[in-house]
Amino acid sequence: MFGRVRIYNLGFAVFSVFSVLLALTWLHGSAAAWWIIAGRILQGVGGAMLLANSQRAAHRRVPHQPARGWPSG
Numbered sequence: 001m002f003g004r005v006r007i008y009n010l011g012f013a014v015f016s017v018f019s020v021l022l023a024l025t026w027l028h029g030s031a032a033a034w035w036i037i038a039g040r041i042l043q044g045v046g047g048a049m050l051l052a053n054s055q056r057a058a059h060r061r062v063p064h065q066p067a068r069g070w071p072s073g
Helices: 004-023 030-060
Strands: none
Touching (some): 004 030
8 A cells, every 4th residue: 555665754754743843832731731642642653653664674684584583672
């Protein structure tokens, strides 16, 4: 459906945009609290897209045999 590179780039963009928006929070009071909660959830979605695809990219760089689990630690 979507390629790994496209999902990785989209995740990077989502994570970066919400990081900047959360740093520049313009709201006050309870509205700011709800904005920060929603922003962190969406930032987590972007981070999940990054993490899932970065693991796959690391495993693609290692030969198949003896040390297959090495990139994961």
